[in-house]
Amino acid sequence: MPGFRQLYGSLLLGRLGGSMLSVGLILFVLARFHSPQLAGATAFVSIFPGLVLSPVAGALLDRYGRARLVLVDYVVAAAAVALIAGLSAMGWLAPVLLLAIAGVASLTNPLSNTGMRSLFPIVAPRHLWERANALDSSGYVISSLVGAPLAGALIGWTGPESALVATSAIYVLAALAVLGVRDPSPPGTGEASILEDALAGLLYVVRQNTTLRGVALTLSTYNMAWGVLEIAVPVLVLTRLHQGAGTVGLLLGGLGAAGLVSALLSGRIRSQGRERSMMLGAILVGAAAMVALALANNLYVVAIALVVFGFSNGPFDIALFTLRQRVTDPAWFGRAFAVSMALNFVGTPVGSALAGPVIGWSLDGALWLAVGIAAVSAALPLLAIPRSEAPTPSAL
Numbered sequence: 001m002p003g004f005r006q007l008y009g010s011l012l013l014g015r016l017g018g019s020m021l022s023v024g025l026i027l028f029v030l031a032r033f034h035s036p037q038l039a040g041a042t043a044f045v046s047i048f049p050g051l052v053l054s055p056v057a058g059a060l061l062d063r064y065g066r067a068r069l070v071l072v073d074y075v076v077a078a079a080a081v082a083l084i085a086g087l088s089a090m091g092w093l094a095p096v097l098l099l100a101i102a103g104v105a106s107l108t109n110p111l112s113n114t115g116m117r118s119l120f121p122i123v124a125p126r127h128l129w130e131r132a133n134a135l136d137s138s139g140y141v142i143s144s145l146v147g148a149p150l151a152g153a154l155i156g157w158t159g160p161e162s163a164l165v166a167t168s169a170i171y172v173l174a175a176l177a178v179l180g181v182r183d184p185s186p187p188g189t190g191e192a193s194i195l196e197d198a199l200a201g202l203l204y205v206v207r208q209n210t211t212l213r214g215v216a217l218t219l220s221t222y223n224m225a226w227g228v229l230e231i232a233v234p235v236l237v238l239t240r241l242h243q244g245a246g247t248v249g250l251l252l253g254g255l256g257a258a259g260l261v262s263a264l265l266s267g268r269i270r271s272q273g274r275e276r277s278m279m280l281g282a283i284l285v286g287a288a289a290m291v292a293l294a295l296a297n298n299l300y301v302v303a304i305a306l307v308v309f310g311f312s313n314g315p316f317d318i319a320l321f322t323l324r325q326r327v328t329d330p331a332w333f334g335r336a337f338a339v340s341m342a343l344n345f346v347g348t349p350v351g352s353a354l355a356g357p358v359i360g361w362s363l364d365g366a367l368w369l370a371v372g373i374a375a376v377s378a379a380l381p382l383l384a385i386p387r388s389e390a391p392t393p394s395a396l
Contacts, residue, residue, distance in 0.1 A: 004123055004132075006180050011116045011139050013174035014074055019140075019147030020167040021046075021081060023252060025102070026234055027152065027245045028160040032088060038095055040231050040356025046102040047349040050109035051342040057110035058338025059197035066115035066334070067181045073112040074178065078171035080105035085164035114338040119181075121325045121333065133321035138263045140317075144256025144310075152249020201335025205343065211327040212336065214384035215320060216343035222283055222377035223344065225290065227351020228358070228370040233293070233302070235359055236367070241299055251303055255310035262314025275319040279381040282316035285309075287374035294367035320344075323385075 025046060029039040050057075061069055080101050087093040117136060124132035154163035205212045237243045237251065289309035296302045328336045351373070358366040 001124060001128075006177075006182070007116070007119060007123060008135060008139070010070070010174060010177035010181055011136075012142060013170060013177050014070070014112055014116065015139050015143035016147045017074075017077065017167055017170040017174055019143035019256075020151040020163070020170060021077070022230075023148045023249060024151035024155060024160070024163045024167055026231065027155050027248065028084075028088075028164060029098070030234065030238065031155065031160045031245070032093075033095060035356075036231060036235050036359045037356035038098075039234075040352045040354070040359075042098060042102055043227070043230060043352035044349040045099050046106050047109070047345070047352075048106070049103050050106035051346050051349070053107055054110040054114070054338045054342030055198035055202045055335065056194060057108075058114060058201045058335035059194050060334075061111065061115050061118060061338065062201075062332070062334035063194070063197065066119050067178055069111040070115040070181075071175055071178050073108040073115075074171050074175035076105055076108045078168045078175065081164050081171065082168040085161040085168070088164075089161045110338050110342065114334065114341055117321075117341065118333040118337045121330070129322055129325055130318060133318055133325075134263050134314075136317075136321060138260050140256075140259070142256065142260055145253050145260060146256075148252035148256060149246070149249040152245045152247070152252075155249075156244050156246040197335060201332065201339050204332055204336055205339040209327060209336070210386050212324065212340045214380070214386065215324065216340060217384045218279065218377060218380040219320065219344040220347040221380060222286070222347065222374060224347035224351040224354075225286075225370040225373040225377070227348040227353075228355040228366055228373070229290070229293070230348070230352050231355035232359060232363060232366045232370065233306070235363060236293075236296070237299070237302065240363065241302070243299065247299070251306050254303055255306040258307040258310030259313045262311045263317060265314065275323040276381045276385050276387070278315045278319035279385075280378065282312045282314075282319075283374060283378045283381070285312035286316075287371060287378060290367070290371045290374055294364065294371055 022043075025042060026039045029035065029042050033039075057069075084093065084098060084101055087097065120132050120136050121129060151163050151167070154166055205216070233251070234248045237248050238245070241247075286309050289305045289312065292301060292305035292308070296305060324337070324340060328340075351370070354369070355366050358369055
């Protein structure tokens with residue numbers, strides 16, 4: 001498809017930077033401040049403020065186009081990460097300053113996350129959505145496959161600050177790459193204010209589109225379990241198994257590799273009418289992997305559990321992405337996707353914030369907390385997501 005290769009290249013670079021940052025920032029905090037509580041708080045503020053502003057981001061994307069606003073986020077991310085590295089190298093980085101920089105930088109995150117994802121169903125024809133979504137999903141897992149081991153290795157070899165500088169450079173490359181992306185999105189009308197458009201997008205997802213609302217309830221709950229693991233797994237590997245940051249990166253890279261294979265295989269399966277069962281199966285497999293993590297007493301069990309967990313993500317992503325595209329009015333792709341993605345992802349920073357204090361009490365308690373949350377989420381695909389897939393027009 002014309003323009004798709006350029007779009008996918010810029011997406012990969014941006015997500016590589018995001019993967020390096022999500023892993024590198026947690027390992028950076030653990031290395032410099034030795035505090036799981038601060039690591040959890042940092043993970044929370046690096047995501048949550050941006051999720052709150054997602055409706056505004058969606059309104060901006062629908063009105064002003066996607067590629068230029070993706071560029072804005074990449075530039076902000078590069079500057080913020082470089083600032084954290086520089087202040088730390090000079091010994092001026094206090095915890096409150098770290099949290100402030102991470103929180104401010106998160107505000108533009110929805111511009112790239114939603115901007116790229118909402119371009120896919122615009123550039124790709126409808127009959128190729130499953131395959132395009134497989135590439136979209138694989139963008140995350142390829143970035144995890146490369147970014148997590150790279151971040152861990154750089155921290156182990158050259159220090160945490162060098163890993164953050166490398167992450168900033170990746171964001172600069174992503175910003176340069178997105179300059180060549182052609183944005184075929186029609187311009188918005190601009191009849192309402194940005195805040196009115198943002199509110200309309202929020203109401204579209206929460207009140208009008210029952211499928212998007214059910215998906216949000218399912219995935220936000222399930223992602224809370226992953227948010228706990230995002231902090232608990234590095235602590236497990238570093239403290240209980242006495243391994244280094246490079247090992248953490250390799251383990252998360254294995255998770256990404258399994259997800260890549262799973263996503264590409266799942267993209268060849270026609271998902272229409274099977275979305276709820278695909279989501280349920282993926283959650284059950286992921287929950288089983290979490291049980292193995294909670295019981296793990298050696299590195300091999302942890303590695304196998306993460307590979308199984310990664311493999312479960314592919315069918316879930318394909319079902320989720322394609323279902324969301326089918327039930328959303330194309331005129332609302334920016335606003336609806338921004339709100340939907342924010343609600344879906346909100347469980348991750350909440351889980352990370354919970355993980356810090358729970359790990360301070362008991363690492364085992366945190367791992368079993370993730371299992372319990374995943375078990376609750378397993379009931380939601382059948383209870384909260386309706387069978388109907390007809391696009392929901394706006395009544396606003």
